Amino acid sequence: MRNASADNFGPHPHSVEALEEIPAAARTAYNARVDRLDAIRLVKALVAAGASYRAPMDSAWVDKIALRDVSLHDAQLASAIAYAEGEGWLAESRTREDWIYLTRLGQLVAKESVI
Numbered sequence: 001m002r003n004a005s006a007d008n009f010g011p012h013p014h015s016v017e018a019l020e021e022i023p024a025a026a027r028t029a030y031n032a033r034v035d036r037l038d039a040i041r042l043v044k045a046l047v048a049a050g051a052s053y054r055a056p057m058d059s060a061w062v063d064k065i066a067l068r069d070v071s072l073h074d075a076q077l078a079s080a081i082a083y084a085e086g087e088g089w090l091a092e093s094r095t096r097e098d099w100i101y102l103t104r105l106g107q108l109v110a111k112e113s114v115i
Helices: 004-009 016-021 024-048 059-070 074-087 104-112
Strands: 090-092 099-102
Touching: 024 059, 024 074, 024 099, 024 104, 059 074, 059 099, 074 090, 074 104, 099 104
Parallel strands: none
Antiparallel strands: 090 099
């Protein structure tokens, strides 16, 4: 027996069927928007915690700030960092493994963005 509400209003909003009804392009655009906002929140939190483009940051410290101040972890954090790196706001250290740099552009974005 089918659920009457599903007949009248479509699939439950959190069901797989509901996700499949959203075009792939719309899901991708949504994810990019979320990644962008998360990346901005992350660089803002890093600057507020004392990060500067002049000094590298240990990835463990970045993870700590992301979780504590922005509630980003695992895939969300990875996506935000990847987005920020793609935009040139963060950069991997060339000399130290597991270190990351805030770029001048990243620091500017953190100070100028209003979200």
